[in-house]
Amino acid sequence: MSTISADTAQVLDAAAKWLEAGRKVAIATVIETWGSSPRPVGSQMAVDETGAMAGSVSSGCVEGAVVHEAQRAMRDGEPRMLSFGVSDERAWEVGLACGGKITVYVEPVT
Amino acid sequence: MKRRMLEAVRRAQADKRPAALVTDLTTGLQSLVHEDAVEGDFGFEDELLEQVRALMRADRSGTIDFYDVGYFVQVLNPPLRLIVIGAVHIAQALAPMAALAGYDVTVVDPRRAFATDARFPSIALNGEWPDDALAALTPDRRTAVVTLTHDPKLDDPALIQALASPAFYVGALGSRKTHAKRKDRLAESGVNDAAFARIKGPVGLDIGAVTPAEIAVSILAEMTMALRGGPKAKRD
Numbered sequence: 368m369s370t371i372s373a374d375t376a377q378v379l380d381a382a383a384k385w386l387e388a389g390r391k392v393a394i395a396t397v398i399e400t401w402g403s404s405p406r407p408v409g410s411q412m413a414v415d416e417t418g419a420m421a422g423s424v425s426s427g428c429v430e431g432a433v434v435h436e437a438q439r440a441m442r443d444g445e446p447r448m449l450s451f452g453v454s455d456e457r458a459w460e461v462g463l464a465c466g467g468k469i470t471v472y473v474e475p476v477t
Numbered sequence: 478m479k480r481r482m483l484e485a486v487r488r489a490q491a492d493k494r495p496a497a498l499v500t501d502l503t504t505g506l507q508s509l510v511h512e513d514a515v516e517g518d519f520g521f522e523d524e525l526l527e528q529v530r531a532l533m534r535a536d537r538s539g540t541i542d543f544y545d546v547g548y549f550v551q552v553l554n555p556p557l558r559l560i561v562i563g564a565v566h567i568a569q570a571l572a573p574m575a576a577l578a579g580y581d582v583t584v585v586d587p588r589r590a591f592a593t594d595a596r597f598p599s600i601a602l603n604g605e606w607p608d609d610a611l612a613a614l615t616p617d618r619r620t621a622v623v624t625l626t627h628d629p630k631l632d633d634p635a636l637i638q639a640l641a642s643p644a645f646y647v648g649a650l651g652s653r654k655t656h657a658k659r660k661d662r663l664a665e666s667g668v669n670d671a672a673f674a675r676i677k678g679p680v681g682l683d684i685g686a687v688t689p690a691e692i693a694v695s696i697l698a699e700m701t702m703a704l705r706g707g708p709k710a711k712r713d
Contacts, residue, residue, distance in 0.1 A: 374579070375553060376490045379483060386480060394478055398502075398540060398549045409538030409551050446505040472549060474478050474505060 374422055375411050381421030382413040382476060391416040392476045393437035397424050397469055401452070404467035416441055424471050425451075436473050446474035478507060485509050485516060486553060493555040493581075497533050502540070502547040536619070556581045557619050557704070562607045562635040563626035564591035567650065570693035571623070572600045578697060585610040585635070586626070607635035611642070621646035621700045623680060627655075633662060640672045646703040648680035648696060677703075 382392045397410045405426035412422040412430065414437035424433055429451045436449055452468030482498070486509060489496040497510045501519065508517030510529050515521060521529070525543045532539060532550045541548045559575045561568045564586035572582045576599075585603040586592040592602045603610045607624075616622055622639035623646075624632040632649060636659075639647045651659065656678040663673055681695030682702070 375551075376487075379487050379490070382483060383487060386483075394483075396549070396551060407538075411551075448502070472500065472502070474500075476478050476480055476483055 375409075378411045378413045378422035385413070385415040385419070386476060391441040393440045393473055394476060395424050395433045395437055395449075395471050395473045398448075398472045399470040401468040404469050406469075414438070425469065429469070429471070433471055433473065437475075440473050440475045444475055444477060446472065448472055479518075482507050482509065482517060490553060490555075495533055495555060496553045497529050498551040498553060499529055500549045500551070502549055554619070557621070558583070558614075558616070559621045559623065559700070560585060560611065560614055560616060560639075562586070562610075562622070562624040562631060563628075563650075564588070564593075564596060564602065565625050565627075567625050567689045567692050567696075569596055570690040571625075571696055572597055574690075574693050574697050575700075576600065578701070580621070583610075583614060587631075607631050608638050611635055611638035616642040616644040618643040618645055620644045621648070621703075623648045623650075623696060623700075625650045625680075627651060629659070629662060633659070633666070636663065636676060637666055637668060640668060640675060646677065646700045647675050648677040648699065650680050650692075651678060653679060 382394060385392045393414050395412045395414065397406055397408055400408055406424055410424055412420055412424045412433065414420055414434050416438060418434050420430060420434060423430060433449065436447060440447055449471045486496065486498055489511065495512055498507060499510060500507050506518035508515055508519050528541050529550050533552050536552060536554055538550060538552045541550060557580045559580040559582045561571060561582065561584045564584050568584055572584055575582050583601045583603055584592060584597055585605065585607050587604055587606050589604065592604055616639060622635065622644050624635050626632050627650060636647065636649060649659065660673050677699055681692060682698045684695050686692040686695040
């Protein structure tokens with residue numbers, strides 16, 4: 368069972384508020400996990416064009432990279448799939464040292 | 478995600494209606510599956526729709542591979558619920574803690590002096606007798622029920638109702654001695670041993686809790702254990 372819908376409500380409320388304020392917004396969702404990952408499948412984060420965040424997709428390990436990709440998605444209007452894990456050198460750079468692997472789907476709100 | 482879809486999801490959540498947001502991972506198109514309807518960019522073949530509904534019933538988000546297309550299903554069930562019997566001091570700690578953990582909390586107490594908004598800011602209060610309140614609130618398998626009044630007149634009818642429901646957690650405050658007496662009383666009301674064994678009593682994990690807030694932590698921890706399946710349970 369999951370209680371993530373309460374988190375989702377907060378994330379989507381933040382997204383709606385930012386959109387109301389005329390800002391661009393993207394939503395990131397954990398769609399797959401392997402091994403020990405800090406947030407379960409379905410965890411979400413909203414990002415606006417200024418880099419403001421609501422919610423999380425990890426325990427702070429990959430949020431920086433996700434914000435970067437989210438801002439790119441806002442610019443080109445295209446969703447993208449991001450993978451982070453110990454086998455991925457970039458993941459070490461962004462700090463997913465918890466030993467897990469996650470796939471994050473990032474989509475602009477259009 | 479289209480802005481219209483964002484609003485549709487928020488509406489379903491505000492109305493506490495179960496829904497699932499389905500994303501075609503190839504195209505990025507999305508549809509929202511309700512209990513009795515579908516809205517959005519695409520329709521569903523029966524077989525795929527049934528797989529989505531199975532995930533909704535299991536309360537589990539995940540990816541479905543359907544004829545070489547990946548569909549991510551974000552299950553958006555309404556929040557878990559906690560029904561607390563007794564607007565007592567421990568409830569004043571437990572209610573906001575459980576709300577923070579994602580529960581929709583209702584505190585039931587017919588004693589007007591206890592169930593006041595001043596004592597329970599932004600928590601739903603119900604002034605009915607506990608058995609009437611539970612009959613109306615109909616605990617389901619995503620609901621926890623905790624009795625805290627220490628008064629058999631209030632606790633017992635609530636426990637009898639809770640045990641007749643699929644609630645995932647039923648807890649009752651009281652010492653071992655109190656709990657033994659409770660067992661005798663409930664047996665007279667037709668609650669058999671197996672049903673009684675569902676009651677967590679004394680309530681909460683044994684962490685040596687002393688203060689109302691610590692007791693609330695122990696109750697919320699035990700609820701979490703009941704929900705998530707125990708020590709170091711593998712969730713994925």
